[in-house]
Amino acid sequence: MTEYHDDFAPTHRPEPYFIKVVEPFRLKSAAERTRAIRDAGYNPFLLRSEDIYIDLLTDSGTAAMSNRQWAMMLEVQESELGSAASRLFVERCREVLGFRYILPTHQGRAAEHLLSQAMIRPGQYVINNMYFTTTREHQERAGGVFVDLIVEEAYDPRSVYPFKGDIDPKKLVDFIAKHGAERIAYVCIETNVNMAGGQPISLGMTKEISAICRYHRIPVIFDATRVAENAYLIKQREAAYADWTIKEIILELMAQGDGCTISAKKDVLVNIGGILGVNDPGLYERCAALCATFEGTPWSGGLASRDLAAMAVGLEEMTDYDYISSRVEQVHYLWSRVKEAGVPVVEPPGGHAVFLDAQAFLPHIPQEEFPAQRLAAALYETAGVRGMERGIVSAGRDPSTGRHRGSKLELVRLTIPRRVYTYSHMDVVADGVLDVFRHRERLTGLRMVYEPPTLRFFTARFEPR
Ligand SMILES: Cc1ncc(COP(=O)(O)O)c(C=O)c1O
Numbered sequence: 001m002t003e004y005h006d007d008f009a010p011t012h013r014p015e016p017y018f019i020k021v022v023e024p025f026r027l028k029s030a031a032e033r034t035r036a037i038r039d040a041g042y043n044p045f046l047l048r049s050e051d052i053y054i055d056l057l058t059d060s061g062t063a064a065m066s067n068r069q070w071a072m073m074l075e076v077q078e079s080e081l082g083s084a085a086s087r088l089f090v091e092r093c094r095e096v097l098g099f100r101y102i103l104p105t106h107q108g109r110a111a112e113h114l115l116s117q118a119m120i121r122p123g124q125y126v127i128n129n130m131y132f133t134t135t136r137e138h139q140e141r142a143g144g145v146f147v148d149l150i151v152e153e154a155y156d157p158r159s160v161y162p163f164k165g166d167i168d169p170k171k172l173v174d175f176i177a178k179h180g181a182e183r184i185a186y187v188c189i190e191t192n193v194n195m196a197g198g199q200p201i202s203l204g205m206t207k208e209i210s211a212i213c214r215y216h217r218i219p220v221i222f223d224a225t226r227v228a229e230n231a232y233l234i235k236q237r238e239a240a241y242a243d244w245t246i247k248e249i250i251l252e253l254m255a256q257g258d259g260c261t262i263s264a265k266k267d268v269l270v271n272i273g274g275i276l277g278v279n280d281p282g283l284y285e286r287c288a289a290l291c292a293t294f295e296g297t298p299w300s301g302g303l304a305s306r307d308l309a310a311m312a313v314g315l316e317e318m319t320d321y322d323y324i325s326s327r328v329e330q331v332h333y334l335w336s337r338v339k340e341a342g343v344p345v346v347e348p349p350g351g352h353a354v355f356l357d358a359q360a361f362l363p364h365i366p367q368e369e370f371p372a373q374r375l376a377a378a379l380y381e382t383a384g385v386r387g388m389e390r391g392i393v394s395a396g397r398d399p400s401t402g403r404h405r406g407s408k409l410e411l412v413r414l415t416i417p418r419r420v421y422t423y424s425h426m427d428v429v430a431d432g433v434l435d436v437f438r439h440r441e442r443l444t445g446l447r448m449v450y451e452p453p454t455l456r457f458f459t460a461r462f463e464p465r
Contacts, residue, residue, distance in 0.1 A: 012423060013329055016322040020067065027053045027384045034381055041461025042377040042446055044386045053384025054425055055417070059352045061265040061272060062417035069269070069313045073306035085305035085312065092312040096247065096319065097224065097262075098254045099277030101284035103291050104301030104308055108225055108263025109134035111276035113294065115221065115261055116142040118286040124185040127175065129167045130154060130196050133394060133455060135188065135223055135261075140399065144185055149175060154196040155408040157346045157357040162237040164199035165192060165230075167209050181216035189257070192226035192233070195390055197411065198331075198350020200233040203241055203253055210256035222260040227253065228267040228318040229351030232328050246319045259283070266352070269314035269418055273307050323419075331416050333423060337430035343437050346411060353415040356433065358391060361412075362440055367392050369445025372410045373462060375436065378443055379412070383432025387414045393448075394457045 028036065028051055040046035044057060055062070076085040086104075093102040105111040112135050120126060122143025128135070129150040136146050149171040153161035167189060176184065189206065193199050213220045231249040234241050241249055254260060259278035264270050276291075278284050288298040296302025317323060328351050335349035344360035358372035365371040372391035379385050391410035398405050414429060436443075450461040 012333055013326050015330070015419070015422060016326050017066070017419060021064075025053060030381075033384055037377050037381050041450065042373065042464070043457075043460055043462060044376050044380055044388060045458050046461070047380065047386060051384075052380075052386045054421065054429055055386050056353075056414040056429065057386045057388050059266055059415040059417055060263065061270075062420060063265075063269045063271070063314075064417075064419040065269065065271070065310060066313070066317060066419075068317070069310045072309040072313050076305045076309045078305050083299070083305045083308070085309040086299040088312045089308040090299075092315045093275055093277055096250060096315045097227075097260060097275075097277050098251050099259060100279050101277065101281065103276040103284070103287055103298055104303055104311070105274035105276055105291065105295050106272060106302050107265065108223075108261060108274045109138065110295055110301070111261035111263075111274045112138040112223075113141075114276060114287045114290045115259070115278075116144065117290055118283060119219070119221075120144040120185040123183075125175075125179060125183055126185050127167070127172065127187040129165055129188075129190055129201065130193050132190060132194055132223065133396075133457075135190070137454065139188070147175065150193070150196065154193070154199060157197070157344065157355075157360070157409065157411075160347050162200075162233075162348060163202035163205060164196050165190065165201040166205040167201075169205070169208050169212060172209060172212055176212075176216055176218075181218050184216075184218050186219040186221050186258075187213050188221050188223060190223040190225070191230035191253070192351040194226070194352075195394070195409070196350075197346035197355040197409075198226070198229070198352045199346075199348075200230045200237070200351065201253075202238050203234050203249065203256075204238060206253060206256050219259070220257040222254060222257045223262075224254065224260040225263040225266050226351055227260075227262075228324050229328055231319075232324045233351055246321055246324055250319065264311050264314065266418075267318045268311055269317055270307065270310045273303060273311045274301070275311070327416075327418055330421075330423065330426060334414065334416070334426040334430060337426070338433050341430075341434050341437070343433055346409075353413045355390070356387075356412040356414065357410070358389075358412050359410040361437065362443055364441065365443065365445040367406070367410055368404070369465060370448070370462065371445065372412050374443055374446050376412045377446075377462075378436050379432055382436050383428065385414070385429050385432045387412045389413075389457060393460060396454070396456055 036051040116138040120142040153159040262275040264273035344357040346355035395407040446462040
């Protein structure tokens, strides 16, 4: 951990790397931005990348890779069978995550697919802490019945509860008592819950949940996509672990479970890749067979050796304290700037993004008129900044009734890519948000004019009312 001299306190801890490669971009004119968002059906997903000034759509696959990652990618031989990259990848996963059996996949959702198919019998419940779109989709495709048992604080954007990602142990115990442990396929615990505002789980409560599950012989599976950021927030917010290293916290957290799925495109600092880790050899065999059918060989998951090599290095870099602290603190800087100006945000700040509370930001727009979608479109039009709706559109429709599922949270996610933007970019984003906030009464709701059958937030189109 880098310490500054006692007398020297810079305004903020600088990014702990220097920039070797740059990609120029420019702000399009106001008229061009208005045209671009209209042509995109007011869905920022459908904007062309050349029309975007600062892209906070996602932290997925958008990280800048390090010189060590690029060097390793060039160094490895491409021969797939028994490649050194594959061995290095598996070794590094075991070392950082602690699971015995490892499968690479091309993305996180591919790992979710294999695991859901291997673990869920039709009609079984799968317990989650809130939901992630693809995770729930795969659980339901495998015939599972999705259940959300996150703590109630997670649904209150104003609550400053430090671990809004935790599962509520009372809800879990009641659920098991009512339905029986044998009807539960597994408990799926997401680290730094994305849809709740990047809110962490605590190690203390995870141990409690894991003990309940072990007693009832219910497997615990982590969605460990943002496990390093979660470990940093545990170090900050859970006194018992303040002196632990990021690596120690990750291992202790994962030791509470039986397996994990990971989208390596986030904390693992690569542009493509996923990981599935389990302890049970039988489960591994079933997943490996599915991997061969849907992904590629069990040692490559359909990825090139260079992608495995980049993940192996990324797994190590994500646990570096200087990196992970500057990453999360940059997110907190943006959060503080908008929060201090009175903009409603999800509190406390999370790990990977700042979430604007669109319902409080635009109280005059009812949820059926998509306030978060409207706000995301307005931020692009005002400042060229692309964020993403995480509310009623993302929640989709209930497959049995066909109705909007509805969402207790109606948010716009400003997701910060890793090692890509600097503090001055954060200032531009904050200025853009404040500008929209000043003129918020002018915004009207939207009407959805095109809706795809699943995961509609990617391609739905809207028009102003
Ligand atoms: C928490 C979480 N789980 C799973 C996924 C799916 O991963 P991928 O996009 O790599 O398929 C994502 C990202 O989109 C995510 O944020």
